[in-house]
Amino acid sequence: MTGESKKKPARKINDVTLQVLVMLGVLVTLMLATGATNPNFFSTFSLVSISRDVAIMSLFALGQAIVIISGGIDLSVGSLLCFIGVFNIVLLNRFSGLSFVEASLMVSAMAGLIGFIHGVLVCYLKLQPFLVTLCSLLAFRGLSRVITADRTVAFDAKDYPFFADLGQETWLGVPIAVYVLVAVLIPLLFFMHWTVPGRYLYAIGYNLEAARFSGVRVNALRIFSYVLCALLTTLAAILEASTIGSRTPSAAGLAYEMYGITAAVLGGCSLRGGQGSLIGVIIGVAMLRVIRSAVIFFEISTYWTFVVTGLVLLAAVITDVVVRGRRSSS
């Protein structure tokens, strides 16, 4: 993303870019190692499944990353992802005249409103984002179970073929979800790097007060980041509901907020705000997903997945501190 670096060879590449490159290297190594141990890793089935999961996870992780970059945090994505998926299916089952597109637009509008409320509570009532979205994490998990009486809900793929295809089909061998991710990623990258509001989100994350004292519309932009996160979560929710065909209110999207945050940190975001790379977030998500596969393919008990994930994150954070310390003193 820093194309001018070739003109000035003396200039250091920035910390975040370096971290992204390192993560990419680790990811590729991990993939090759897993593939070498078990060639099934590179089978079409495995790759399609992994890339679909990565695409879906990346959608909400990108939303979380943008909130984190602007100095906030959104813990609600897992519960919201579950609630939106459940609600979408409930709408379709309850109102037979409703098309999939109509139902999706309705849940999107609702999600947008939820994000807006998060933003307003954070900006105008000055509540801590951690608490506001923690409340949503609890409330929407609960609501999902309330509206379904805690039963798994499913939709009929014959009635809603488009809905089913979104998550299940591939085009040219690549899952539709991947195309959706690319279609979202390109405008997001453009937004964060090449527009004034995008640059301001970074500035707000570093120093909210200084941005406010410079006349930046800090509240509008922060609210926008929460709305964007909720909308991206909606997209992920619809794709995941489609992939699986059903939603279990007690289990869908469980702990996804933690995946998102982990991916964001692996991808170079600082939880203090102000820095992070969207490409890095996707690499982070891919890391997490590949670790999950690797644990299976190395025939270790899957119970180890979280242990490995935790250790990888810790290693990344420690390396980051050490490397940054070195670089700033050299």
Added chain:
Amino acid sequence: MTTPGCPLLSVKGISKHFPGVQALAEVSLELDAGEIVGLVGENGAGKSTLIKTLGGIHQPETGEIRLEGETVELLSVRDSMALGISLIHQELNLAENLSIAENIFLGKQPYRGPRWFQMTDRRVMYERSRELLSRVGLDMSPRTRVQKLSVGQRQLVEIAKALSVDARVLILDEPTSSLSLTEARRLLDLVKTLREDGVAILYVSHRLGEIIELCDRTVVLRDGKFAGSLERAEINTDRIVSLMVGRDIEKFYHRSEHKTSEKTALEVRDFQIPLAPESLNFSIHRGEIVGFAGLVGAGRTEIARALFGVDPTLSGKVLIHDKELPLGNPQHSIRAGLLLVPEDRKEEGLVLEETVAANISMAALPKLGAGGLYNRAAVQGLASRFIEALSIRTWGADQKVLNLSGGNQQKVVLAKWLAMEPRVLILDEPTRGVDVGAKSEIYELLFDLASKGVGILMISSEMEEVIAISDRVIVMHAQRIRGELSGGDITEENIMKLAIGDH
């Protein structure tokens, strides 16, 4: 105690380098009991490194430090303290939630009871605290929590803490930089008393007035080297400044003949902010520099913030070039040309982690690119234009502001506003923590802006500065405008009288 002919503390030829900078090169210094030695130099001249070396924070690469003729090694803060060297930092290090006594005795509380069940001996702790507080002249209960104290009172607690370990050498780093005038006065008197008690004091300050008043001798550093030493009789502003910058600054506050316009730049009518006892009325003419004087806490910063719109206003009218400004929103103020250089440069003025270019363009960004697009070329262009115009010392527009000196950081804040066509510029303590060279450049800039018709309101607690650059001075006391001075009436005495609320 002192061996005859041997100074209490002597530093010989110490050097220290950090990656890319020679912070200290062969610096020597002597300090005797009952003596105040000033240490001055521009930011980056090596003062901090030198005092941190004495405080045990940095270790020199060459040279030696002798205490009463004995070579000592100061490997940690603990080592220095054990030898009676206390360093009081500019940013105070007190635990705010603890009491004064607990802070003084932090880590060395007096105990009673058997070894295996020691309890703090509060009686002894409070008694000794009371003695120390009376010595530093702070009339407060040692049980008071530090968070209730003003900055000046906290400074006194720090000094009491240093005295509690029988400091023979006391190093004060910019002790008055955030004190009000009265608090600063008390501190200076205390420093003199300590000298009489036989304490050796190394006094670091940018405020040359204090150096002149206090010091028996002054050592000037420049670029990490010893630039010169002045004995008491030789200490004066011109000599110090010329040693600091290595050339003569002819007239520090030089402003050519000028006339202010009849037209008003800013008019403030019945302006009422929350918690203020009464509303305010004042105006500033185009091209006029108005000093806003008063003690810390007189309400000047609050007014500046409310005028700019980052804090709420209860009622009132603000006119800029005779047009009414909607209140309470900095975006409107910026559009109208009312700009604030805030008091807290690092928290409110700058995004430290961002580059010089990003900071300079922070407000102007929407103007630089069409349709909300980020125009990198225009940002770089704007930045290099101001880096040159204000001679901001940086290795490039892509350097993080974090790594600039205080003076250069302040110039970046100014550049951000110069890019916005100011009509009224409010500056809150613009030269705090700024070295002499950059200070004179900032004054130049203000004079230049005034000559272009900008109305300037400058809040400053540095009396010398207010007197030297203001066309008119508004003095506040207890949230009220106490009076106005202009021309020959602008004297330290007159300002002080109004500021302390004397009739």
